[in-house]
Structures are given as C-alpha cells and as structure tokens.
Amino acid sequence: MKHVLVIDESPLFREYLRIKLSDNGLEVSTAINVLDGISKVRTLTPDLIIMDFNLSKGRQDAFEILKEKKNNPNTTKIPVIIMSQRIDQKRIIELVPYNVKKVFTKPIKIDALFATLAELLEVQFEVDETPGIVEVHVNDDIVFIEIAQGLNRDKLDLLRFKIIELIELYQIRVPKVIVMLSDITLTFADGPNIQKLLDTVIQASRARHKNIRILTRDSFVKKFVQSQKEYADIEVVTNLQYALDGLLSELDRNMEFGEKKAEIIGDKVLSAEHSQMPEAMQLRFDAETKAKPLDMEEIQNIAANIRIAAVDDDFVIQELIRTTFEKAGAQVSVFSDGSEYLAALENETFDLVFLDLMMPNIDGFEVLQTLRYKDIRQPVIVLSAVTQRDTVIKAFQMGVKSYLVKPLKPDDILKKSMEILRTNF
Incomplete structure (x- = not known):
C-alpha cells in the first residue's frame, strides 16, 4: 500500500x-x-x-x-x-x-x-467530470451557496468543508442557509446528487431545516424536496427576496442576532440573484475544529508578502486598511480613485483589492467593468454605505460576491479578507 x-x-x-x-x-x-x-x-x-x-x-x-x-x-x-x-x-x-x-x-x-x-x-482516481461551479460566501451570518451548471459530487464533498470553515470563521451561532441553483436543469437521475447536496448542507451547517432555503426555477428540485419527508421543512422558492423574508422572520423570533430587519434586508444581504459566478471554484479551508477569534500569528502567516490595493477617496479608510494589514506583514498600496489604480495595473498585480464604489473621476463600477473587459481576475471586496441598496445589488450583478459596509471595523476587514485569502481549492 x-x-x-x-x-x-x-x-x-x-x-x-x-x-x-x-x-x-x-x-x-x-x-x-x-x-x-x-x-x-x-x-x-x-x-x-x-x-x-x-x-x-x-x-x-x-x-x-x-x-x-x-x-x-x-x-x-x-x-x-x-x-x-x-x-x-x-x-x-x-x-x-x-x-x-x-x-x-x-x-x-x-x-x-x-x-x-x-x-x-500510479493509482487511478475516480473524479466526477460533471460540469459544476460551486461558490460559498457569508454575509451577515447567512451562508450563501451558489451552484451552477451541474451537481459535481467531488465539489459537493469540498462544499462540506467550506461550510464548516466559514461558520467557524464567523462564529455563527444560529446558521441560516440559502442554496442558489442557477443555469441548471435536473432530472430524476439527479435525485441522489440532490440528496447528497441537502445532506451536506444540513450536516455541515447544523442549520435547522426551517432555516434553509433553496432558490431555483427548476421544477424538478421542488418536486424532489417536497416528496422527501426528511426535508419537509426546507422551503424551495423562486425569488430571493421571498427567501430572505422567510429567514428574517425567523431572526425576528430569535433576538440573539440583535440585527434590525431593515439593515439586513437592505444593502448588507441582497446579493447575486443575477450575478455571474467566476470560472474557478473558490472554496477555502483553513479553520480550526473549534471556533476561535483570529490570532495575529495566523493572520501574519496568511498575509505575509500579500499585495493589497485600497482604492478609496477617503483618507481615513485608506489608513485603516493600511494599518490593519501592514501590521500583519502585507504590502498595501493606496489609490484615491479608479484611474490611479487602473494605471498601476500596467506594472503591478494585487492579491486582494478593496474597492469603494463612489469615487471621483473613475468610480468603482467603471473599475469593475474594466477588469472584466481586460479579463483581470483579482479578488475584490466592495466597500459601500449602508443606504446604497441599488449600488450593492449592481455590484453583485457584475460578479462581486464579497462586500463590507461602512463604517469599517478592523476585525470585520480581517475576517472578510481571510475568507478570501484562505484558499486551497
């Protein structure tokens, strides 16, 4: 052996x-x-x-x-x-x-x-070659799982570890999950894979069935879930707003979250109903088996020699990002608008980009459009104000999955950054 x-x-x-x-x-x-x-x-x-x-x-x-x-x-x-x-x-x-x-x-x-x-x-491995894209992200204690093209069993195995990692990273006490299926049509032959997906989500998240929503326009998925008694409390919906409303009603009955419905349902949660997922699967694994705060040694290990761009016209935000990451050994470059950042890309590359949406000259949306046009793939964390609901939705439609709401806190910056930088698969 x-x-x-x-x-x-x-x-x-x-x-x-x-x-x-x-x-x-x-x-x-x-x-x-x-x-x-x-x-x-x-x-x-x-x-x-x-x-x-x-x-x-x-x-x-x-x-x-x-x-x-x-x-x-x-x-x-x-x-x-x-x-x-x-x-x-x-x-x-x-x-x-x-x-x-x-x-x-x-x-x-x-x-x-x-x-x-x-x-x-000299060993043959059975690898599922079914087309499939899987992406997982967390926004305000809700785990968003996006699956497109097909249900690949190997990627569903990876999904279990990613869910565990994110719940531990954010120390989510009462998990809520939305599974979004897009560009996917399933049949009776996919029943075992749907069951594997649901069992993976339930076991890894430890979420109550009533706190899980499946967002899809595929009619077979709804029929399959409704026909299985063990999934009776899992709701299948066709509208993201409806899915969020259902989860938020649960939040109202569970006050330990301590967040206002308006805050969650506005800029900070609405995401990705029409967004385009990247070609590469972004699954990350690096959590301890028990939840714990991020420690400086771990942060320094991950951030060492990482190049970060802070693109924001607010000097306070620039300095906050700079001081937060330079302590961890990262290299931080600051830019006051999109034109400065795009000019720098002629000679530099970055491992992570913090991007304000509202800036003079070239704003964040124009930067995102340019990155897509030139096929420059750099992880972007969008910075936005709480009241700008439409701008956040527009950013997600352009493929951005991660965002932070101003005012920013160092711990939130680090957690969202670690979610992206802790990447194995």
Whole structure:
C-alpha cells in the first residue's frame, strides 16, 4: 500500500485529503507544522509528500522539511507536491533540487491535483467530470451557496468543508442557509446528487431545516424536496427576496442576532440573484475544529508578502486598511480613485483589492467593468454605505460576491479578507 504524507496547518484540508486518498486505497499520514513534518518524514518514509509551502514562520520554515528529506539517503528521492498561496519564479527554481514534481498555486483545481497524484502514485482516481461551479460566501451570518451548471459530487464533498470553515470563521451561532441553483436543469437521475447536496448542507451547517432555503426555477428540485419527508421543512422558492423574508422572520423570533430587519434586508444581504459566478471554484479551508477569534500569528502567516490595493477617496479608510494589514506583514498600496489604480495595473498585480464604489473621476463600477473587459481576475471586496441598496445589488450583478459596509471595523476587514485569502481549492 502506497503511503502519502500531507503537511498542512489546516485541519479541514488535511481531513479532506485523508478521506479522499484513503477511499482510493492509499495510506495517509498528516503533519501540522514544520517540526511535525520533519519527524514524520524521518520515521514514515512516505511514497509522496503533499506540502503547503506557507507553513507558519518561526525558527524553521518549509525549506527545513525539504532539506531534511534531501540529506537523508532513504528519503531524498521521495517526490513532493507543493501548494502555495503565492510563489515567485525564483522560489520555484530553488525547489528543483528537492525533487519537487509540481507546484500548485492556490486555488488548486482538483482535477489537476488528482491527475498529478495518479501519475506519481500510479493509482487511478475516480473524479466526477460533471460540469459544476460551486461558490460559498457569508454575509451577515447567512451562508450563501451558489451552484451552477451541474451537481459535481467531488465539489459537493469540498462544499462540506467550506461550510464548516466559514461558520467557524464567523462564529455563527444560529446558521441560516440559502442554496442558489442557477443555469441548471435536473432530472430524476439527479435525485441522489440532490440528496447528497441537502445532506451536506444540513450536516455541515447544523442549520435547522426551517432555516434553509433553496432558490431555483427548476421544477424538478421542488418536486424532489417536497416528496422527501426528511426535508419537509426546507422551503424551495423562486425569488430571493421571498427567501430572505422567510429567514428574517425567523431572526425576528430569535433576538440573539440583535440585527434590525431593515439593515439586513437592505444593502448588507441582497446579493447575486443575477450575478455571474467566476470560472474557478473558490472554496477555502483553513479553520480550526473549534471556533476561535483570529490570532495575529495566523493572520501574519496568511498575509505575509500579500499585495493589497485600497482604492478609496477617503483618507481615513485608506489608513485603516493600511494599518490593519501592514501590521500583519502585507504590502498595501493606496489609490484615491479608479484611474490611479487602473494605471498601476500596467506594472503591478494585487492579491486582494478593496474597492469603494463612489469615487471621483473613475468610480468603482467603471473599475469593475474594466477588469472584466481586460479579463483581470483579482479578488475584490466592495466597500459601500449602508443606504446604497441599488449600488450593492449592481455590484453583485457584475460578479462581486464579497462586500463590507461602512463604517469599517478592523476585525470585520480581517475576517472578510481571510475568507478570501484562505484558499486551497
């Protein structure tokens, strides 16, 4: 039996790979940091190492594992797959002497990962090739799950881990879920996949059935859900506003949320009824198994060397974003309007963009249009005022899924940023 060692700080990511590889007859061991990884390499002599390059910095970094492997004649030939949030060409060249066979930049495409694993391990993996796009985001304690084109079972497996990660990141006490199915037509043959989707959502979110809405215009989905007694309290609707109204009535009866209906249903929740989902699936895994506040060490590990653009004509907002992230080791560039930012893109790239919608000269909408026209794909967090309902909806129609409502708080900025930057798949 071939043996794979997975070295990654994310318990959910380790668990996903452990399950997936074990199901294909492989023995899997895991390590959580550099020291643990060195120990496992010495004692287990695996056939393959899958390793996150961005392990927590300290006295030792990820290169220490590779050096230990190379210097031991029993392990020097073990192939390695590296995953990294961001890695430059110089670093990739430095990896060559350590028998690194493949470097994946996150988010990783699962079909490409398993194709590489099949080649290196000479094991055939069953990968669902059904077209499907899955995206998950949180706005004000409501988990939005968007699925388009089809129900891909591998991506539904990933969905379970993403839901858990986001609920823990935002410490949601009473989960509410809206599942939005678009550009999708299902038949009786899809019944098992619909059941898998619903069971995944229920088990991962721990939401009460009455707090789950399915938004779809596909008639078969409604018939299927209504025919299953175990899903009796899950409502299938065709209108997002109606779905939100139902969840908000539950919020009114559960005052621990402490949020006003008008605040939630206005700019801060309405999203994505007609939005276009990106081609790549943006699923993220990096939460601890127990909810806890973000700590500076974790933030510094994720944000180190990340390039951030703050595009806002408000100097206070610029400085808030700058000070929040520079403490974590990120590089922050500020721009007072869209024209300055677009000019900078001629020579620079950014890992994350904070974009105000209302600015002089070129505003946020024109920036979004330009990015789409030039096919520049950079994660964007829209900044908006609470009362501007139409502008938020318009931003979502242009493909933006994440937003923050002014006035901004450092903790909210970090959580929304970590949701985007913590990306494995």
